[in-house]
């Protein structure tokens with residue numbers, strides 16, 4: 001009796017969701033997050049672990065995106081689809097991702113969350129995922145929004161506190177985002193404390 005769909009190969013309890021570890025959010029990029037590149041080795045350690053369903057999200061904007069200063073938005077132009085700034089950090093083992101989710105691709109809509117306008121929740125459910133471990137950039141924007149939506153979608157959410165970094169447009173934004181995620185029922189753990 002073999003039913004592949006119900007077998008262990010399809011059954012991932014846990015997923016890793018790496019948020020926007022892209023050149024433009026790392027030092028030297030258009031919207032650089034301080035120390036953003038320092039999380040790459042922590043992320044790569046997880047990419048070697050078979051028990052995780054591995055997701056990488058990417059900010060993937062059209063050149064005239066609503067969030068850009070040219071259109072009255074908050075941000076300099078960043079992560080324009082198909083440009084070098086939108087590529088994953090060169091040292092990240094992005095080829096090991098099981099799923100890449102592009103977001104923010106509609107020119108008139110902001111989408112900070114990896115769940116916003118994407119098939120992420122359905123894909124995770126179809127794999128059997130119940131718990132997501134969230135890391136990446138930036139704590140106070142896309143990590144926050146992805147973690148909060150993960151809770152709303154009914155997943156257990158663990159935020160990997162050593163594998164996130166904040167933009168901190170206003171000082172304290174990163175810490176406020178962490179308190180908000182905790183208030184929504186997310187857990188905080190260090191990546192070094194997660195077993196293989």
Ligand code: VGL
Nearest residue numbers: 020059137138141142143
């Ligand atoms: C992000 C600002 C603008 C993020 C994306 O990935 O946190 N922040 N677009």
Ligand code: ZN
Nearest residue numbers: 059067079104
């Ligand atoms: Zn963006």
